[in-house]
Amino acid sequence: MLITLVFFIVGSVIGTAHFAWWQSLPAFQPVSLVNVAGVGGGIGISLVLFAAIAVLTVIMEKRRHGHLEQAPMVDKPGAERWLSGPWPLVAGAVALALLNFATLALAGRPWGITSAFALWGAKSFELVGGDVSQWGYWQAPGNAAALEASVWGDITTVMNVGIMLGALAAANLAGRFAPNFRIPLKSVLAAVIGGIMLGYGARLAFGCNIGAYFSGIASGSLHGWVWMAAAFAGNMAGVKLRPLFFDGEAGRKPVAKSC
16 A cells, blocks of 8 residues: 555546646536536435446346345444444535635635645655756645645645544554555566556546545536546556555455555
């Protein structure tokens, strides 16, 4: 994961170098479901799309496996489960929604995480003598101000550090913190390639599955749904390529994880 993060940052910086060129290409006008159908209509359209996806996945899973996969039974008492997990899916969904709302209220924008990685990379590049200030991405007022200020003045940076510390604490409480330093070379190569692609793509898409997808749909932007379709296609390709980088069961049956 650390290897992926490092090269995610590298890919993010490369993405900012090319950002102005991508922005100069012909593009559709932004589409807001809220502007098109109103607040109620925009929410209704998203709910209908979510329901259609849920029905489709249920049908596909039953056709392929004959039944739906059941959530594992959890025999932990209430307080222990909330500390060490796993949380009920509904509780996790509500927590994510509340977190996004809190971010919107405190930061004035939907939740996002990857802009901080671009900032970390740009500041690191400048420490070794590089200059990104003339790149189009870093000439935008908000980005230019972040580049000049302390990294700790960036809200997204502070949130990301908090998320990492929280994830470490959660892994410890669940007894699942087990660093692995014996990584096959092919897996390292996958982390390098995947990290660069993730970072580069996140800059072009204005975020990853948090900023572009989750917050994009939550804010009523059509681009969140477009991102989902493109990400689904990319995941299908990734699953096909996975055996090239991972041996045995890990290559054949990937475990679902978040960004």
